[in-house]
Amino acid sequence: MDIPETQYAKSGDVNIAYQVTGDGPFDLVFIPGYVTHLEIQWRMAGMAPAFERLSSIARLIRFDKRGTGMSDRVSGAPTLETRMDDARAVMDAVGSRRAAFYGLSEGAAMSILFAATYPERTAALVVRSAFPRTMRAPDYPWGMTEEEYARVVERDLQIFGPRARAREAVRALVGNLEDEAIDAVVDEYRLGSSPGALKALHGMNKEIDVRAVLPAVRVPTLILRGSEDTVVPADLARYISSRIPGARVVEVAGASHLAFGKLALRVVDEIKRFVTGVWEAGGWEEAEPDRVLATVLFTDIVGSTARAAEVGDRAWRGLLGRHHELIRRELVRFRGAELDVAGDGFFASFDGPARAIRCARSITAGVRDLGLEVRAGLHTGECEVMDGKVGGIAVHIGARVAREAKPGEVLVSSTVKDLVAGSGIRFEERGTAELKGVPGEWRLYTVAES
Structure with a gap:
């Protein structure tokens, strides 16, 4: 597949870069986590095939969140509320009235919030490597301590240091891939962000807590987790599913927090099976949310x-x-x-x-x-x-x-x-x-x- 044209949607005063691929019968909006770069991702052998397969079943809508990739740089990091505005701006720009949402990592928290706030625009929800809260609390033992989170931030900022250290930081997120694949991810993160922007993003992610929103999600929901995910504890998938009515959990064998190559295609197959089932069951038929x-x-x-x-x-x-x-x-x-x-x-x-x-x-x-x-x-x-x-x-x-x-x-x-x-x-x-x-x-x- 040729690299699609990158276009821009206006969200307030900020230009949000987006791409649309495929012409399937329904729309699928991908809400990424961390840092992305729309055009570089198509040059990544471990990622492009997954986008191609998703584009074969749906009209795939992707965008770089503000402050990253090809979108406008901004001071600080956008809130989940602002990112919801950006998602709606992109949907409006491409004429998408209702879509399935696929939220990855911290993008899952925003997708959960979007589905609960705008059920009339959300037909189905898929979240992977999701965490509803980042930090540990008395009633939430899966979060990180202040010291643990500080170490994660310090490690991730090594992405902008010597390449050997950058590779180590990326491997903590994506698993033990070959150096060529790791280097491609390092390049994407370096070109899609900056040390200050990444630090600000970590600052916002630290404050994420959408636990109270989970019971308000009333759309069909699939929760995916990789069996080798060392970032998000396995119990969290069950925690989320127990609070979202009707949600179910599927574990993808061999996948880490992020997935590339054949493992990414396994993830796509699960998304395809679920979202297509919702479509065939009439999930896109418009109904006034109650x-x-x-x-x-x-x-x-x-x-x-x-x-x-x-x-x-x-x-x-x-x-x-x-x-x-x-x-x-x-x-x-x-x-x-x-x-x-x-x-x-x-x-x-x-x-x-x-x-x-x-x-x-x-x-x-x-x-x-x-x-x-x-x-x-x-x-x-x-x-x-x-x-x-x-x-x-x-x-x-x-x-x-x-x-x-x-x-x-x-x-x-x-x-x-x-x-x-x-x-x-x-x-x-x-x-x-x-x-x-x-x-x-x-x-x-x-x-x-x-």
Whole structure:
């Protein structure tokens, strides 16, 4: 197969490089992990045949994530939320309304988040070498310690050092391939990234935690793992499958964390078998999702009754009108959807938690110019979709979080905090709280001033 033309989709102000190959009956979007370079990959004997085989069954859509490969370089590393925006921009550019997603390594976390957030655009999900969280926690023994992760970063940065050390670093990821194949991967990583960009990517990956999202994935899901994967523990595949409804696990004999050559073709065969089965079962038929992952925002004015009595009815109506105009302006700016207004309180939803936080922060700052204080609360969770609005326990949790907020404070649940890795948003712990009508204790965080 000839190297296809590389094209560019605009995602905000950033150009995302993408390629489309094949003309199968359905679309397959590949979300890679780590570092890629679209054109160099076609020159890699261990990788090109896998792309050719995938292109024989589907219209294969691939792209270099921002900051890597042929896409625009950016400062820092993109968040999972931003990478979802990039994936949608590429899908829109090629006219793909619905696709199967194949997420590899850290690309699996973004694919999981995408499938839960945009089920109307996701027909099926395949993840390989997936980890829902990077770092160890009391309830998550498979993650790395700070010391272990620091060693991984130091090792991977050797890719930009002497070639002998670069080969050792790559072998830790791909297994014991021949030197020629290892050198091809070294070249791809060197040309597709830089020491600073790779370090920033590791910084973002360190904060990944999509565990709370797993039960919200409602599309057919296949979890692949290599039997020789020394990066991701075997138990993690079972952990993920136990939390995604209906997901199943397939182990690819002989494959490492990444796969090349004949092993890559074995992986492709499993993907082909699964995705083709979903297609033949009518999985691409459009249906309105009845559940979706969303971030809900609640705001209300502090001391509104006393303030209304102080200024009088007419002045209060004018002040309330300006308050409403400001919030609606910010909702448009940050792509929020206004769902309800009750007196001086707003209820809105967002498809990304970082956008929701920034909107809430802008609102709390903006209303001070009106002489008002608002409190804001946010939660991300699986919501029921009813007549274009969202409901369910996640909405109740968001409302309860807002009630815990102090004047001028933006208060979020731990789920929101976990999902904005790499965003630069800082938090201060507020301890735990019992939310009325919601089981258990909830850890809450204040959004720190920028």
